[in-house]
Amino acid sequence: MKYTQGKYIIAEKSAIAREIYSFTISCPEVAQVAQPGQFVHIRANGFTLRRPISICGIDPVKGTLRIVFEIRGEGTAEIARLNKGDLIDMLAPLGHGFTLMDTDKKVALIGGGIGTPPMLPLAQHYGSKAVAITGFRNSSAAILQEDFRKTGAEVVLCTDDGSAGIHGFVTEPLSELAAKGELGAVFACGPMPMLKGVAAICKENGIYCEISLEERMACGIGACLGCACRTVRNDEEYFAHVCKDGPVFKAEEVLW
Amino acid sequence: MADMSVKVCGVDFKNPIIPASGVFGYGREYEELFPLSKLGGIATKGTTLHKRTGNLAPRIAETPAGMLNSVGLQNPGIDHFIETELPYLLTKDLVVLANIAGSTPEECAQVAEKLDATDVHMIELNISCPNVKQGGAAFGTSCDMAAEVTRQVRKVTNKPLVVKLSPNVTSITDIAKAVEAAGADAVSLINTLLGMRIDINTGRPILRNNVGGMSGPAVFPIAVRMVWQVANAVQIPVIGMGGVSSGRDAIELMMAGASAVQVGAAIFTDPCAPVRIAEEMNDWLDAKGISSVRDIIGTVKPW
Numbered sequence: 001m002k003y004t005q006g007k008y009i010i011a012e013k014s015a016i017a018r019e020i021y022s023f024t025i026s027c028p029e030v031a032q033v034a035q036p037g038q039f040v041h042i043r044a045n046g047f048t049l050r051r052p053i054s055i056c057g058i059d060p061v062k063g064t065l066r067i068v069f070e071i072r073g074e075g076t077a078e079i080a081r082l083n084k085g086d087l088i089d090m091l092a093p094l095g096h097g098f099t100l101m102d103t104d105k106k107v108a109l110i111g112g113g114i115g116t117p118p119m120l121p122l123a124q125h126y127g128s129k130a131v132a133i134t135g136f137r138n139s140s141a142a143i144l145q146e147d148f149r150k151t152g153a154e155v156v157l158c159t160d161d162g163s164a165g166i167h168g169f170v171t172e173p174l175s176e177l178a179a180k181g182e183l184g185a186v187f188a189c190g191p192m193p194m195l196k197g198v199a200a201i202c203k204e205n206g207i208y209c210e211i212s213l214e215e216r217m218a219c220g221i222g223a224c225l226g227c228a229c230r231t232v233r234n235d236e237e238y239f240a241h242v243c244k245d246g247p248v249f250k251a252e253e254v255l256w
Numbered sequence: 257m258a259d260m261s262v263k264v265c266g267v268d269f270k271n272p273i274i275p276a277s278g279v280f281g282y283g284r285e286y287e288e289l290f291p292l293s294k295l296g297g298i299a300t301k302g303t304t305l306h307k308r309t310g311n312l313a314p315r316i317a318e319t320p321a322g323m324l325n326s327v328g329l330q331n332p333g334i335d336h337f338i339e340t341e342l343p344y345l346l347t348k349d350l351v352v353l354a355n356i357a358g359s360t361p362e363e364c365a366q367v368a369e370k371l372d373a374t375d376v377h378m379i380e381l382n383i384s385c386p387n388v389k390q391g392g393a394a395f396g397t398s399c400d401m402a403a404e405v406t407r408q409v410r411k412v413t414n415k416p417l418v419v420k421l422s423p424n425v426t427s428i429t430d431i432a433k434a435v436e437a438a439g440a441d442a443v444s445l446i447n448t449l450l451g452m453r454i455d456i457n458t459g460r461p462i463l464r465n466n467v468g469g470m471s472g473p474a475v476f477p478i479a480v481r482m483v484w485q486v487a488n489a490v491q492i493p494v495i496g497m498g499g500v501s502s503g504r505d506a507i508e509l510m511m512a513g514a515s516a517v518q519v520g521a522a523i524f525t526d527p528c529a530p531v532r533i534a535e536e537m538n539d540w541l542d543a544k545g546i547s548s549v550r551d552i553i554g555t556v557k558p559w
Binding site: 047 | 278279280281284285286288289301309310311312313314315316317318319321322323325327330462472473521523524525526527528
């Protein structure tokens with residue numbers, strides 16, 4: 001099985017910041033095969049299009065997935081109304097995730113705002129080799145810091161207003177680490193300007209970089225060709241699709 | 257268990273449900289979720305003579321009870337379809353309607369000519385794509401152009417030819433009559449309605465193409481009306497589509513005059529919608545004691 005569609009029980013629900021919710025979903029067959037960087041496509045009652053939400057936790061033993069999402073509009077608000085014990089309709093797991101590589105060097109996991117959740121399964125994989133550098137508007141928007149710490153990763157928090165951690169963007173601590181030659185790879189998810197900045201730093205320092213993109217999406221499985229992303233593969237320009245070829249791409253392949 | 261089979265232009269369908277062109281690719285992605293053999297047929301992604309890259313993103317926007325798309329006929333070209341996708345689909349025990357498009361009537365004919373040499377069951381000629389600058393809807397909005405492109409394709413193929421009509425016209429019955437006279441074996445309708453959404457915070461249209469084709473439950477009553485009008489205006493079969501999301505919708509469209517029903521945007525909401533819809537139709541027929549789905553085609557009793 002690559003992916004499946006079904007209704008699954010929400011085992012836990014919590015609000016972890018303003019308008020940001022965490023669901024733990026009991027879905028053993030999905031949890032068995034899900035990979036870091038993949039996403040789930042959730043039906044919002046009353047809406048035509050499903051909502052793609054990245055996977056924030058995979059527990060194949062307990063048979064659960066965790067998602068953390070922000071209310072961005074009416075569809076995500078509808079999903080946020082679901083409660084513990086309710087059924088959630090998911091098409092999952094979808095997409096091409098992050099590469100899990102063997103490296104003796106450190107690995108930087110860069111998360112910007114609500115782009116932070118998909119970095120957590122990578123922190124679980126890389127453990128103490130990982131440096132999780134995450135950035136938020138302010139201290140009250142900062143999420144998952146304790147979760148990252150529990151994985152053994154080094155945790156660096158940045159806020160735009162300096163109300164917690166480093167006052168500034170994630171690109172500053174990343175630049176410093178990159179210049180020291182300590183990084184074997186960089187993985188990132190967040191707003192486009194952040195991803196561009198991260199990709200530029202990696203290119204400059206010759207560091208392998210993967211980024212997770214988002215795009216307005218319909219089918220979620222590569223059939224409708226709605227979520228196009230301009231990429232270059234084998235020197236040829238190509239409209240890849242975020243749902244199937246991504247959401248994770250090699251940064252060097254993306255035409256910004 | 258009612259008899260769900262229908263016949264359109266002499267082609268037997270085990271049930272009247274067909275995923276519409278564009279939502280379903282060439283079927284591979286959905287086979288992960290259900291066997292394609294449960295479908296009556298498949299209308300494949302609109303395919304052109306040469307590979308097309310399509311429009312820039314965003315290509316998708318949500319609307320109340322529906323959506324807009326402006327994919328712009330991204331496809332790998334007809335040779336790839338014939339070499340790679342068609343042989344796969346022909347093993348799946350369902351009717352394959354190859355949806356084709358082109359910038360000129362000659363290009364459409366060239367694509368159809370290549371398909372004529374294959375075992376594809378039917379050709380669905382798209383004269384109504386709202387998302388490409390040349391061809392597409394331009395053919396579908398004039399009786400003369402619609403007839404001309406139909407004639408040119410008719411000349412090169414004996415395959416059953418279904419012409420897919422645009423609803424973005426003053427009189428869809430006039431277009432339907434024009435393509436019937438030009439040799440179409442059936443018509444399918446409705447393609448998407450041209451729509452637009454604007455992000456009021458940025459002042460920018462949500463779609464990079466500014467405008468796109470609207471589909472989903474919101475367009476269903478328009479589809480029912482147009483299918484009914486066209487079915488009463490032509491002698492050839494009508495394949496109905498537009499916002500169908502339940503077995504009841506499909507029954508309604510068949511009562512309006514459709515011989516088969518395509519399902520589009522509903523698949524995005526429920527990827528198994530085509531299978532569910534066929535089952536719901538069967539349940540309704542059984543509950544009503546109707547032995548064959550064919551018995552409901554065109555049975556609306558207008559006031």
